[in-house]
Amino acid sequence: MSAPRLYTTNEAAAVTRHKPQTYRKLLSLKGHFHGVKPVKIPGGRLLWPADEIDRLVSGEATRHPETAAQHA
Incomplete structure (x- = not known):
């Protein structure tokens, strides 16, 4: 298993x-x-998970559980 990609x-x-x-x-x-x-x-x-940042750019929903609960 490889390490996750991270962005500065x-x-x-x-x-x-x-x-x-x-x-x-x-x-x-x-x-x-x-x-x-x-x-x-x-x-x-700080290092940011690249897959989650890439999802933001592509328009896919990436929400923190607390934020998702507020919008439910």
């Missing part, structure tokens, strides 16, 4: 055409970026 905050922001600060701000305010939660690595860096 800058890479994820480029893929979704947002500023990296938007990711950091939403993470701080809501605990996720449109339902996607990052992996925190030593040194405080």
Whole structure:
């Protein structure tokens, strides 16, 4: 089994055409970026699951369970 692909905050922001600060701000305010939660690595860096970010770009629903419950 291979390791999951991960984007840095800058890479994820480029893929979704947002500023990296938007990711950091939403993470701080809501605990996720449109339902996607990052992996925190030593040194405080964030790595974002590439498959979930790619789903956001393609328009597929990727929601955090708390967000999904609010819209149900």
